[in-house]
Amino acid sequence: MKISPLLQFVLFTIAAFIIVNMPALFGQPLPESLIVLYMFFSIVMILLVITVTDKGAEGLLRPIVSFVNSPEKRRLRRVVFILIPLAFAFLTYRSLHSEVAAPVEHRQVHPAPPDSFRAYGREFVIQSTKNPFRALEKTNPGEFRKAVKQGGEIYFKNCFFCHGALLDGRGHYARAFTPAPLPFKGGNTIAQLQESYLFWRIVTGGPGLPYESAPWSSAMPAWESMLSSTEVWKTILFLYDYTGNRPQELR
Amino acid sequence: MRFAAFIRPPYLLRMVTLSAIIFMAFFIFAMNPEPSYASAPSAQDAAMSREAAQAGHELASDKVSSRYAPAPRLHARDYPRINGVNGRVSVWLAAQMHLWFAAFVLSVPIFVLILEGIGMIKRDRRYDKVAYEFIRVSITAYSLTALTGGLLLLSLLVFYPQLLGYLSQIFGPTMLAYAFLFFFESLALYIYYYGWHSMRSGTLKWLHLTTGLLLNASGITLMFIANAWMTFMISPGGVDSAGVFDGNIWHAIHTALWNPLNLHRFISNIAYGGSIVGAYAAYKFLSAAGTEERAYYDWMGYTASIIAVAALLPLPFAGYWLAVEIYAYSQQMGVTLMGGVFGRIFIMQAVVIGSLFLAANYYLWCGMHRSDGAYRYTRYVKYIAFIMFLCFLVWFTPHTLVLKASEELAMGGRYHALVAPLGLMPAKNTAINIMLLCTSLSFLLYRRANRVSVVTWSSYGNAAIIALYVAGTLNIIFLGVYYGYYTDTVYKVISSIPQVSTTITVISAAFIIEYFMLRGAREFAPLRWGRMPRRSQYALVLIAVSLTWLMGLMGYISEAIRQQWHITGIMKDNSPDAYTPALSYAVKTVSIGTIIFLGIILFIFWLGQLKTSEGTSA
Numbered sequence: 001m002k003i004s005p006l007l008q009f010v011l012f013t014i015a016a017f018i019i020v021n022m023p024a025l026f027g028q029p030l031p032e033s034l035i036v037l038y039m040f041f042s043i044v045m046i047l048l049v050i051t052v053t054d055k056g057a058e059g060l061l062r063p064i065v066s067f068v069n070s071p072e073k074r075r076l077r078r079v080v081f082i083l084i085p086l087a088f089a090f091l092t093y094r095s096l097h098s099e100v101a102a103p104v105e106h107r108q109v110h111p112a113p114p115d116s117f118r119a120y121g122r123e124f125v126i127q128s129t130k131n132p133f134r135a136l137e138k139t140n141p142g143e144f145r146k147a148v149k150q151g152g153e154i155y156f157k158n159c160f161f162c163h164g165a166l167l168d169g170r171g172h173y174a175r176a177f178t179p180a181p182l183p184f185k186g187g188n189t190i191a192q193l194q195e196s197y198l199f200w201r202i203v204t205g206g207p208g209l210p211y212e213s214a215p216w217s218s219a220m221p222a223w224e225s226m227l228s229s230t231e232v233w234k235t236i237l238f239l240y241d242y243t244g245n246r247p248q249e250l251r
Numbered sequence: 252m253r254f255a256a257f258i259r260p261p262y263l264l265r266m267v268t269l270s271a272i273i274f275m276a277f278f279i280f281a282m283n284p285e286p287s288y289a290s291a292p293s294a295q296d297a298a299m300s301r302e303a304a305q306a307g308h309e310l311a312s313d314k315v316s317s318r319y320a321p322a323p324r325l326h327a328r329d330y331p332r333i334n335g336v337n338g339r340v341s342v343w344l345a346a347q348m349h350l351w352f353a354a355f356v357l358s359v360p361i362f363v364l365i366l367e368g369i370g371m372i373k374r375d376r377r378y379d380k381v382a383y384e385f386i387r388v389s390i391t392a393y394s395l396t397a398l399t400g401g402l403l404l405l406s407l408l409v410f411y412p413q414l415l416g417y418l419s420q421i422f423g424p425t426m427l428a429y430a431f432l433f434f435f436e437s438l439a440l441y442i443y444y445y446g447w448h449s450m451r452s453g454t455l456k457w458l459h460l461t462t463g464l465l466l467n468a469s470g471i472t473l474m475f476i477a478n479a480w481m482t483f484m485i486s487p488g489g490v491d492s493a494g495v496f497d498g499n500i501w502h503a504i505h506t507a508l509w510n511p512l513n514l515h516r517f518i519s520n521i522a523y524g525g526s527i528v529g530a531y532a533a534y535k536f537l538s539a540a541g542t543e544e545r546a547y548y549d550w551m552g553y554t555a556s557i558i559a560v561a562a563l564l565p566l567p568f569a570g571y572w573l574a575v576e577i578y579a580y581s582q583q584m585g586v587t588l589m590g591g592v593f594g595r596i597f598i599m600q601a602v603v604i605g606s607l608f609l610a611a612n613y614y615l616w617c618g619m620h621r622s623d624g625a626y627r628y629t630r631y632v633k634y635i636a637f638i639m640f641l642c643f644l645v646w647f648t649p650h651t652l653v654l655k656a657s658e659e660l661a662m663g664g665r666y667h668a669l670v671a672p673l674g675l676m677p678a679k680n681t682a683i684n685i686m687l688l689c690t691s692l693s694f695l696l697y698r699r700a701n702r703v704s705v706v707t708w709s710s711y712g713n714a715a716i717i718a719l720y721v722a723g724t725l726n727i728i729f730l731g732v733y734y735g736y737y738t739d740t741v742y743k744v745i746s747s748i749p750q751v752s753t754t755i756t757v758i759s760a761a762f763i764i765e766y767f768m769l770r771g772a773r774e775f776a777p778l779r780w781g782r783m784p785r786r787s788q789y790a791l792v793l794i795a796v797s798l799t800w801l802m803g804l805m806g807y808i809s810e811a812i813r814q815q816w817h818i819t820g821i822m823k824d825n826s827p828d829a830y831t832p833a834l835s836y837a838v839k840t841v842s843i844g845t846i847i848f849l850g851i852i853l854f855i856f857w858l859g860q861l862k863t864s865e866g867t868s869a
């Protein structure tokens with residue numbers, strides 16, 4: 001059986017719609033912003049492929065043209081021409097009808113750090129600050145392992161309630177916070193960052209975030225008053241070690 | 252050609268006058284390197300010097316021993332204001348206009364030269380004709396480049412005199428060189444263009460080609476010099492923390508970003524020039540009266556689009572190099588660029604670039620139908636399209652999603668298990684490499700549409716090409732997934748290199764095999780130039796428009812990443828405009844610029860048409 005191009009278009013569009021909504025079935029729906037983009041380009045792509053040949057382009061347009069023009073389809077046409085504005089009215093209604101929910105977050109998850117910041121009574125320049133324990137990794141592996149272990153203890157005494165026992169950002173309290181605590185596991189988290197960046201984040205916490213990262217809504221505590229700088233550096237060692245990530249090197 | 256005829260076009264006169272003005276303006280600035288900035292200390296002053304001291308800067312007054320003045324510390328009152336005119340937007344638009352025109356007139360001579368050379372080797376007049384028409388299109392744009400350049404200089408002079416003064420203290424000599432080169436380039440261009448027909452044979456033709464070479468050499472040097480000024484502002488070198496110049500101009504020129512930017516701009520300008528000429532051909536095609544004219548402009552559009560696509564292919568890699576160097580120069584700047592405030596513009600960038608590739612492929616697919624032999628290959632189009640489509644989705648899927656609070660809750664965090672990994676570099680690299688493979692495959696199919704191979708081993712050849720593409724794709728995916736996600740981060744950046752080399756190897760090997768397979772090939776059905784659907788021409792227009800817009804956006808980013816600095820870390824912007832505008836404001840400004848520029852380009856096309864119609868009627 002030969003399927004007409006117009007029907008092909010409709011079928012493929014429906015298929016694309018089903019596929020992008022599939023993740024919802026598995027409990028993690030895609031956000032609307034992404035669905036809109038995916039659908040838009042699916043439709044563009046389907047149209048492009050169909051209209052590569054003249055036959056396809058005609059096959060796509062002819063049924064529409066004949067539907068609009070031919071006298072015998074008058075009745076159906078009237079119905080459709082009423083339905084189309086109604087559909088738009090519905091879409092407009094939906095987009096204007098405000099839900100009781102916080103608006104879209106334009107929060108930056110990894111904001112640019114400041115050049116430098118003050119903590120523990122001194123100035124830290126982010127670009128050039130190093131983890132004092134990192135060198136041990138090569139010079140004294142035994143000491144290094146010890147520091148990592150101590151870092152792990154600090155983590156489980158202070159951080160795991162939020163960031164999770166598996167460092168996946170799903171600690172006991174995690175569901176209560178928006179924004180949620182961040183995971184450290186996986187190649188797409190702290191592997192992108194320098195250790196001094198983490199140091200800045202841990203020491204200054206949510207309150208130390210710049211404006212675009214909505215400092216008022218982050219539950220991340222500022223640990224300066226609770227942990228010493230040595231303890232923070234050790235915790236950072238642990239975060240990288242446990243997750244198998246490497247920090248971005250200073251150059 | 253008579254000399255009188257040679258100087259008759261008013262362009263020349265205008266050009267010379269303008270160049271003289273620009274030359275003199277540069278000259279005056281270069282000669283006057285020590286502007287004085289006496290001003291009474293104020294509360295703001297004290298606050299600022301504290302701030303400077305905190306950031307590790309030495310105060311300007313400690314450095315009187317040097318021959319060079321430190322970077323001035325400015326106040327709001329140091330920025331002249333003109334009621335009703337926004338200084339920043341004026342400079343912004345003038346600079347962008349200048350860059351658009353400059354990109355166009357820089358690139359056109361490059362491929363005009365190449366086409367002229369091809370025409371000489373192949374002894375095919377068609378190339379010569381199309382090369383001449385290219386340069387004719389660009390010649391009006393050339394005077395507009397000078398005009399907008401003058402506009403930029405004047406608006407900097409009016410609104411940011413101190414900045415210009417400081418820069419010219421360091422870059423004075425290069426500014427002089429710039430002015431000289433500009434003079435020289437104009438001269439070469441006018442000889443090249445107006446001498447085209449009188450220098451068409453024998454030794455004179457070689458002389459003509461040499462002029463073209465000189466034209467290009469000076470054009471490219473000009474761009475490199477201007478790039479140095481710009482990269483100095485982003486990643487300054489050759490100055491100490493107070494901005495006192497060490498006297499070695501090379502240090503100030505050769506900063507961290509200079510070469511990456513040179514490369515990225517050089518290539519993207521070629522793509523851009525090709526796309527504008529392609530749009531011109533599309534415009535002429537759509538308005539062509541006869542079949543012969545249509546055939547000619549179809550061929551021109553095709554040639555231009557091939558140039559544009561060929562330049563698009565290496566561009567992602569040059570772009571990544573630029574990004575890597577920005578990160579290396581300053582993590583803060585890198586984060587601001589890709590993940591921070593401008594992250595969203597990079598999503599737009601990705602969408603636009605993906606669309607460029609789609610449009611280019613669509614044009615090739617439609618182009619297959621110039622020959623009746625195309626039906627043998629049309630069924631493969633949908634598979635290529637599907638793979639490209641998947642890659643395109645990966646290419647623009649952002650790492651940091653735009654989320655509603657309810658969606659974040661439903662997802663259980665800010666990252667989606669399925670799509671978050673797609674937001675990272677390894678995934679992007681994999682996607683773009685496969686997109687490049689697909690594009691080259693479209694081109695292979697296109698080249699076959701009208702021919703049948705006559706070599707005995709053609710079935711083996713086909714098998715080899717297919718094997719190459721399959722193995723290449725698998726290798727790229729393997730490298731991306733394995734090194735990108737399952738090993739140390741150290742390998743992440745490095746893995747992109749074998750990916751790129753895979754792509755390059757596959758494409759070149761396939762093209763070599765293809766070349767030998769199609770040697771002496773039999774024509775299956777003739778290629779009919781001009782037999783292109785009108786919709787395909789809009790793909791060419793789309794490429795030109797979106798590249799223009801993209802250049803505007805990226806131009807905005809590259810200036811805006813300096814944030815509150817005129818010159819990163821050295822000279823602070825203390826004008827009332829020293830804030831990063833809202834995204835929508837920036838995008839609107841760029842879009843307005845795009846519309847103005849394209850309007851002017853359309854006007855130029857129209858002018859060109861007037862000229863030819865007069866020529867034919869006379």
Ligand code: HEM
Nearest residue numbers: 350354516519566567570571573574604801802805806809
């Ligand atoms: C196929 C891929 C790409 C295309 C087609 C492309 C195209 C362009 C174009 C046309 C420009 C304007 C050049 C000019 O003003 O002369 C530009 C500039 C720029 N691009 Fe790309 N680009 C690509 C990839 C990238 C990547 C991967 C990055 C890095 C993340 C990047 C970063 C930049 C930056 C920072 C600028 C501004 C520099 C300037 O002002 O010239 N590009 N790009």
